[in-house]
Amino acid sequence: MTDDAAPTLNDTRMKPGSALLDAGRAMVRDWRLGGCLFLLQTGVSCEAEWKRKCAAEGRVMQHAHIGFRDVNRTIEAIRTVHDTCSKAGVTVDRFGITLDWSMGYPEAMRAKASRGTGIVLNGPEDFARITNAAPAAAHFGDFMLGLPGAVENTRAAIAAGATAIGNLGQYFTFRLPYWDDDVATTEATVTALGFIAAQDETILVHSNLDDGFAGLFIDMACALGMVIIEKHIVEDLIGARVSHCYGHHFSDPLSRAAFHAALVRVSDTPGTMIFGNTVAYQSTPAANYASLASYLMADILALGRWPAGHAVNPVPVTENQRIPDVDEIIDAQNFAHRLASHAQFYEPLVDWTKIDTMADVLVEGGRRFARSVFSGLADRGVDTGDPAALMLAIRRMGPKRMERLFGPGLEGQRGRTPLIHAEWARELNHKAIDWVNRQAPLASSHKPVVCIGTTDVHEHGKYLVEQALDGLGAEIIDAGVAIDPETLVKRAKDAGANVIAVSTYNGVALSYAKAVKAVMASYGLALPVLIGGRLNEIPKDSNSGLPVDVRADIASMGCLPCSDLDEMLAALRSSISSG
Numbered sequence: 001m002t003d004d005a006a007p008t009l010n011d012t013r014m015k016p017g018s019a020l021l022d023a024g025r026a027m028v029r030d031w032r033l034g035g036c037l038f039l040l041q042t043g044v045s046c047e048a049e050w051k052r053k054c055a056a057e058g059r060v061m062q063h064a065h066i067g068f069r070d071v072n073r074t075i076e077a078i079r080t081v082h083d084t085c086s087k088a089g090v091t092v093d094r095f096g097i098t099l100d101w102s103m104g105y106p107e108a109m110r111a112k113a114s115r116g117t118g119i120v121l122n123g124p125e126d127f128a129r130i131t132n133a134a135p136a137a138a139h140f141g142d143f144m145l146g147l148p149g150a151v152e153n154t155r156a157a158i159a160a161g162a163t164a165i166g167n168l169g170q171y172f173t174f175r176l177p178y179w180d181d182d183v184a185t186t187e188a189t190v191t192a193l194g195f196i197a198a199q200d201e202t203i204l205v206h207s208n209l210d211d212g213f214a215g216l217f218i219d220m221a222c223a224l225g226m227v228i229i230e231k232h233i234v235e236d237l238i239g240a241r242v243s244h245c246y247g248h249h250f251s252d253p254l255s256r257a258a259f260h261a262a263l264v265r266v267s268d269t270p271g272t273m274i275f276g277n278t279v280a281y282q283s284t285p286a287a288n289y290a291s292l293a294s295y296l297m298a299d300i301l302a303l304g305r306w307p308a309g310h311a312v313n314p315v316p317v318t319e320n321q322r323i324p325d326v327d328e329i330i331d332a333q334n335f336a337h338r339l340a341s342h343a344q345f346y347e348p349l350v351d352w353t354k355i356d357t358m359a360d361v362l363v364e365g366g367r368r369f370a371r372s373v374f375s376g377l378a379d380r381g382v383d384t385g386d387p388a389a390l391m392l393a394i395r396r397m398g399p400k401r402m403e404r405l406f407g408p409g410l411e412g413q414r415g416r417t418p419l420i421h422a423e424w425a426r427e428l429n430h431k432a433i434d435w436v437n438r439q440a441p442l443a444s445s446h447k448p449v450v451c452i453g454t455t456d457v458h459e460h461g462k463y464l465v466e467q468a469l470d471g472l473g474a475e476i477i478d479a480g481v482a483i484d485p486e487t488l489v490k491r492a493k494d495a496g497a498n499v500i501a502v503s504t505y506n507g508v509a510l511s512y513a514k515a516v517k518a519v520m521a522s523y524g525l526a527l528p529v530l531i532g533g534r535l536n537e538i539p540k541d542s543n544s545g546l547p548v549d550v551r552a553d554i555a556s557m558g559c560l561p562c563s564d565l566d567e568m569l570a571a572l573r574s575s576i577s578s579g
């Protein structure tokens, strides 16, 4: 296989990993694990100890996620959920909050950064307000580690008593708007990991696999391989403990349980949580309860057989419509608790050999993938004993290339055949083929040349649209993922595209559309702009802090908002024929 357009995997600007780890260790003199309500009331030294205790007692931990933007409202919600559940005999062991992506920048840059839909915390005092809201473990998952602001965020969270900090998965995939310095991102992350490793107590390095390459690999065996790779980096080379989380994209109970079975075979560090299968929520709350029951039952049964310390994450059934409210979060927690009491009676119905057989394939394929990655990178001149060099090389290589070069499946004309096809890709392929088969072909004189990119990490909408456009016979120019408007428009112009397509999910739809229009105007370009995904944004003068639908504003600027593939086709037909 040729490797011609290979990215530069090494960077001479980067400090050696050993120096970065030393710098992180040195910070322990001034920054140590602080107290918080959870540590005080449970008497444990860290969440890892609590996890081991719960696993030994055979109790499945519960995680609740609070998605509000306002700090006071978040604190109030944590308290209410914890206390109400506790009175009903339900223990909510840990709380996660949705930090804003602007938290990923170094502190000095945050005020000017564009904001998404999450919370901004400044310094240890702000973090301590969250860790002291209730006697439950605080989980600071996203936009902490893995981004340029990693050191400041990690120090503040640990000082406030947090003992599970993420999100290493994000390091590999997330790009902040207008931030291209991957060396600085890597240096900040490795320094923060050195700081974590040097703490007296165990601070779990949370990695949500679905946020990283695992949400993008076509082969689930590669996702398991990523566990082995991250474990080597964090545990063998750095000396901290990495705690894995998975679940967003695993809808089939068999693959969920098998992934868990495989995970415990390659790691004995307690996991943070099994994430909710949020992609399954596609309907009304009543129908979403069926999806909740389906994934939770698989998780509870798998945790019963292989207690690995993960919490379950019962996602409120309104999550696909809007940010869930407090009573909906409480309902989901009660539901999970009740389901756990039923689960033991389902245990005899489960065919564990099927689960183990799939886990065998994942473990064997994952190990082969990890070995090939290490040897393949070493062959390409990467110092695989240096955590910083190794991380940068993996990030720069990206999931598609890594899978193509090192994947365990057999090579074919259209890439490798996955050992176990990732569900998200399988489902979206079916969806695209089914839709394309129902469409009349585009007139050959009006073939669109579509330049497509995303505003943020959400890439599946783009994947689906690309499959559908390809099926229609359109030419696709891939401008990439998490790109700035300037890059998108320039790529469209240079490639001679006659349509620009944007997939956006992070609550920046309107500002992004405006910026695209402005850049187009600066080039004197007048192309149709199709835009789809989650078309909302929090208005600057908002009192509620909640995002509002911006479809009408986008349309009034002359862009073409599309809620699905049918609307995309209608927009394409009208814009191409009038162009």
Ligand code: B12
Residues within 6 Å of the ligand: 067, 098, 099, 100, 101, 116, 117, 118, 142, 143, 174, 175, 210, 211, 212, 215, 216, 248, 278, 279, 281, 319, 320, 321, 322, 323, 456, 457, 458, 459, 460, 461, 462, 464, 465, 501, 502, 503, 504, 505, 506, 507, 508, 530, 531, 532, 533, 534, 536, 547, 562, 563, 564, 565, 568
């Ligand atoms: C999967 C998912 C993820 C995955 C993404 C994996 C990946 N690599 O793609 C992961 C786990 C990484 C993720 C991360 C985050 N996510 Co997310 N995620 C989702 C989820 C569950 C599904 C989105 C999706 O991919 N759908 C699959 C597509 C194919 O379906 P679809 O959207 O219906 O697509 C149709 C149309 O939208 C349209 N379309 C889409 N794009 C385009 C483009 C064009 C040109 C056209 C014509 C049409 C079109 O056509 C499609 C076919 O009909 C949604 C919730 C939900 N149920 O929608 C949240 C959601 C989008 N995520 C959300 C958030 C907040 C985040 C995070 C910021 C959370 C955090 N704090 O870390 C991070 C993002 C961080 C970052 N740097 O940007 C929020 C956004 C909030 C908002 N805007 O109001 C949502 C809505 C969840 C929620 N309710 O809060 N997420």
